């Protein structure tokens with residue numbers, strides 16, 4: 205039996221969540237003596253793949269076939285199923301990312317494997333596997349046990365602490381037996397450049413309806429620039445068209461878990477908190493001292509964002525230049 209980790213990359217660079225997933229797998233491997241097999245699809249060179257071995261992947265199955273570079277969830281499901289069977293896997297790990305959320309349920313049906321999504325911590329037990337996940341949109345936690353022979357987990361960011369566990373590098377170039385047969389074709393991809401990627405940012409500055417209008421976003425952007433942070437917003441902000449939906453975090457948006465989340469003029473509705481509660485430190489700025497966001501914040505500033513933000517930006521600039 206083995207543990208499979210589906211690793212994701214962006215333009216050939218492994219995503220942080222892929223390293224986390226390998227570390228998570230390694231902790232299961234340490235308790236069960238199973239090998240950790242990472243699956244990589246794309247133009248990821250050997251030097252980059254070596255990172256997976258540094259964190260404990262005993263084998264890396266690398267698919268670089270040009271036909272497989274365009275992500276299609278249905279086709280990738282078939283590919284991961286094929287590799288899982290070849291590797292005799294009984295545990296398959298994905299990140300709780302758009303890709304993981306799209307492939308894992310399909311794979312669960314195909315392999316008749318129990319699926320636990322949004323796992324937030326290392327397993328409580330291993331045979332059968334029992335893990336903690338978020339429930340009710342982050343308002344509670346559940347302990348869930350997989351009863352089937354095979355288990356699939358999708359891992360929330362920060363579900364385990366990253367630590368190295370170097371093993372020797374073993375890359376297996378792999379040609380899929382399944383033909384890539386997607387019903388859609390990607391004609392072109394426009395990649396946003398020069399921006400901190402929200403889901404991978406260590407610091408995120410996020411604005412809500414309290415900012416009154418998209419015209420005031422220079423405050424959020426200036427603070428993000430000085431902190432080298434990603435930009436986020438609440439759902440009404442993107443619904444109003446003040447910001448793009450790709451910045452919307454929460455139950456219906458992206459789920460993020462940065463080291464520092466700064467919420468400005470965001471009331472702290474449960475649907476918003478569901479997307480950011482994995483953050484290590486939450487700082488809230490709101491003029492209403494009773495705003496629910498302060499229940500979740502580690503640090504709170506009660507005040508008018510239009511007065512507080514310029515002072516914060518100025519102070520951070522001074523601090524950086526000192």
Ligand SMILES: Cc1cc2nc3c(=O)[nH]c(=O)nc-3n(C[C@H](O)[C@H](O)[C@H](O)COP(=O)(O)OP(=O)(O)OC[C@H]3O[C@@H](n4cnc5c(N)ncnc54)[C@H](O)[C@@H]3O)c2cc1C
Pocket residue numbers: 411412413414415437438439440441452453454455456457468469470471472473474475476479489490491492495507508509510
């Ligand atoms: C099914 C469903 C799914 C949803 N999914 C999401 C989701 O994914 N993400 C999401 O964010 N929401 C989601 N929502 C909406 C959610 O319920 C809230 O309505 C939303 O999060 C509120 O956004 P907000 O905090 O920006 O606005 P508000 O709730 O209007 O809060 C604005 C805050 O700004 C403060 N404020 C006002 N002026 C100032 C000022 N000058 N300075 C400082 N503070 C000020 C106010 O005191 C208030 O606390 C969902 C709702 C439903 C029903």
